Amino acid sequence: MAKPLTKEQLEQTMQQFVTACKQAGLKVTHQRTEIYRHLLLEPDHPSAEILHKRLLPSLPSISLDTVYRTLTTLEQHGLVSRIQTAESQARFEAVYAPHHHLICSRCKRVVDFQWPAIDRLDLPADVSNWGQIDSKTIVVYGTCMHCAGH
Amino acid sequence: MAKPLTKEQLEQTMQQFVTACKQAGLKVTHQRTEIYRHLLLEPDHPSAEILHKRLLPSLPSISLDTVYRTLTTLEQHGLVSRIQTAESQARFEAVYAPHHHLICSRCKRVVDFQWPAIDRLDLPADVSNWGQIDSKTIVVYGTCMHCAGH
DNA sequence: TTGACTGCAAACGATTTGCAATTGC
DNA sequence: GCAATTGCAAATCGTTTGCAGTCAA
Numbered sequence: 001m002a003k004p005l006t007k008e009q010l011e012q013t014m015q016q017f018v019t020a021c022k023q024a025g026l027k028v029t030h031q032r033t034e035i036y037r038h039l040l041l042e043p044d045h046p047s048a049e050i051l052h053k054r055l056l057p058s059l060p061s062i063s064l065d066t067v068y069r070t071l072t073t074l075e076q077h078g079l080v081s082r083i084q085t086a087e088s089q090a091r092f093e094a095v096y097a098p099h100h101h102l103i104c105s106r107c108k109r110v111v112d113f114q115w116p117a118i119d120r121l122d123l124p125a126d127v128s129n130w131g132q133i134d135s136k137t138i139v140v141y142g143t144c145m146h147c148a149g150h
Numbered sequence: 151m152a153k154p155l156t157k158e159q160l161e162q163t164m165q166q167f168v169t170a171c172k173q174a175g176l177k178v179t180h181q182r183t184e185i186y187r188h189l190l191l192e193p194d195h196p197s198a199e200i201l202h203k204r205l206l207p208s209l210p211s212i213s214l215d216t217v218y219r220t221l222t223t224l225e226q227h228g229l230v231s232r233i234q235t236a237e238s239q240a241r242f243e244a245v246y247a248p249h250h251h252l253i254c255s256r257c258k259r260v261v262d263f264q265w266p267a268i269d270r271l272d273l274p275a276d277v278s279n280w281g282q283i284d285s286k287t288i289v290v291y292g293t294c295m296h297c298a299g300h
Numbered sequence: 301t302t303g304a305c306t307g308c309a310a311a312c313g314a315t316t317t318g319c320a321a322t323t324g325c
Numbered sequence: 326g327c328a329a330t331t332g333c334a335a336a337t338c339g340t341t342t343g344c345a346g347t348c349a350a
Contacts, residue, residue, distance in 0.1 A: 025304095026304090026305095027303095027304060027305065027348085027349050027350075028349075028350095029304090029305065029306080029348075029349070030348095030349095031305085031306075032305090047339090048339085048340080049339080061306090061307075062306090062307085063306075063307050063308070064340090065306085065307075065308085065309095065340080065341075065342085066305085066306055066307070068339090068340060068341075069305085069306085069341085069342095070305095070306095072340095072341090073305095082236045083236070084234035084235055084236050084289060085234055086232045086233070086234050086240070088314085088315075088338075088339065089338090089339065089340095090236070090339085090340085102277065102280050102281075104281065105284065111280060113274060113276070113277055113280075114274070115273070115274050117271070117274075118268070118271075118288075121267070121268075123265070123290065124263060124264070124265050124267075126263070127252065127263055127290070129295070130252050130261060130263075130292070130294055130295060131252075131254065131292050131293050131294040131295045131296075131297070131298055132292050132293045132298055133290055133291075133292040134255065134291045134292045134293070135290070135291045135292075136288055136289070136290045136291075137288070137289050137290075137291075138286055138287070138288050138289075139234060139286070139287050139288075139289055140273065140277070140283055140285070140286045140287075141283075141284045141285045141286075141287075142280070142281050142282050142283040142284045142285075143281050143282045143284070144280055144281040145279070145280060145281045146281075147281070148281055148282055175329095176329090176330095177323080177324050177325075177328095177329060177330065178324075178325095179323075179324070179329090179330065179331080180323095181330085181331075182330090197314090198314085198315080199314085211331095211332075212331090212332085213331075213332050213333070214315090215315080215316075215317085215331085215332075215333080215334095216330085216331060216332070218314090218315060218316075219316085219330085219331085220330095222315095222316090223330095238313075238314065238339085238340080239313090239314065239315095240314085240315085
């Protein structure tokens with residue numbers, strides 16, 4: 001279900017990120033690459049605050065508002081997505097292959113899963129009257145094994 | 151896609167609400183019934199603030215914090231649900247039949263739709279290793295007809 | 301060099317809280 | 326009458342913003 005990137009995949013994705021930034025007219029700053037790299041390294045949908053804490057050891061001077069600003073900028077350029085939870089803090093992830101979310105109601109941890117069968121399935125007919133569809137994501141709520149006890 | 155309640159359905163649902171409150175040991179206050187009634191009357195997933203504005207004509211003294219507190223209380227008792235959007239303000243709805251959400255990226259309006267085919271479908275096998283599933287909801291992002299232009 | 305980006309501090313908006321008065325049971 | 330609930334005001338939390346200095350191109 002989870003998918004840690006290999007060293008090569010990480011390098012390659014970082015290269016693509018740099019290219020995408022340049023194409024978008026965004027400057028490739030140390031802060032931006034580090035933020036993106038950490039999103040890839042620990043793809044557990046961290047909040048801006050958590051991400052900031054993770055960045056401090058390698059970038060002691062980075063400020064929380066830069067993290068916020070960068071995530072917002074990258075989101076606007078489709079490189080990062082802000083995910084929908086019922087919590088107060090927003091959570092972020094690097095954009096990649098279509099996937100869905102399992103959210104534990106207790107620990108609030110978000111885990112990705114794939115469900116190709118759904119991705120292929122067409123929405124009900126009457127939805128097409130509503131408008132133009134961009135994405136569909138399944139959000140599953142429950143209690144994870146860890147929280148359930150054993 | 152949308153489903154306004156008939157007068158009888160509204161009455162009946164309100165009765166069930168009162169019963170559920172009593173069963174949960176919650177006092178049936180005027181504020182609580184009005185909040186719940188308005189969620190049923192205009193099932194457009196209002197934010198606490200919008201709901202508060204709607205309540206003011208009939209309950210001029212109701213405060214915004216009571217609306218927040220009540221929604222949180224009712225949510226804890228499973229009578230209301232807080233829905234997941236990528237916005238800063240939370241949105242709420244009365245709990246009822248399983249349904250899914252269409253969210254317009256421009257106007258942020260949330261519309262319900264049914265998709266029984268999905269409700270029946272089992273999740274991928276490996277998800278069962280994750281834990282106990284409570285609910286699954288599809289969140290569809292796109293641009294509604296109204297915003298798209300014609 | 302120069303405009304985009306950053307860090308700082310202060311502002312902001314959404315939501316929560318402590319407390320005294322009020323109300324349902 | 327008593328505990329739960331409310332309204333008020335103030336506090337809190339997450340996030341955004343103005344500004345002056347800094348850095349990638």
